[in-house]
Amino acid sequence: xxxxxxxxxxxxxxxxxxxxxxxxxxxxxxxxxxxxxxxxxxxxxxxxxxxxxxxxxxxxxxxxxxxx
Numbered sequence: 001x002x003x004x005x006x007x008x009x010x011x012x013x014x015x016x017x018x019x020x021x022x023x024x025x026x027x028x029x030x031x032x033x034x035x036x037x038x039x040x041x042x043x044x045x046x047x048x049x050x051x052x053x054x055x056x057x058x059x060x061x062x063x064x065x066x067x068x
Contacts, residue, residue: 008016020027 006016017027
């Protein structure tokens with residue numbers, strides 16, 4: 001059996017859930033919870049960042065090495 005993760009727009013959720021129900025598929029809905037201490041770390045990093053140290057995503061992506 002395969003597991004698929006989907007992102008469904010809020011406006012289409014009711015329709016999608018009815019479709020899933022009609023097809024007899026299993027649904028597992030999870031709410032992602034981010035701990036406050038993790039949020040605090042990110043806020044601190046944002047606060048301490050300098051615009052001159054930031055680079056555009058396309059440039060950063062070129063610097064990454066992906067495994068093949």
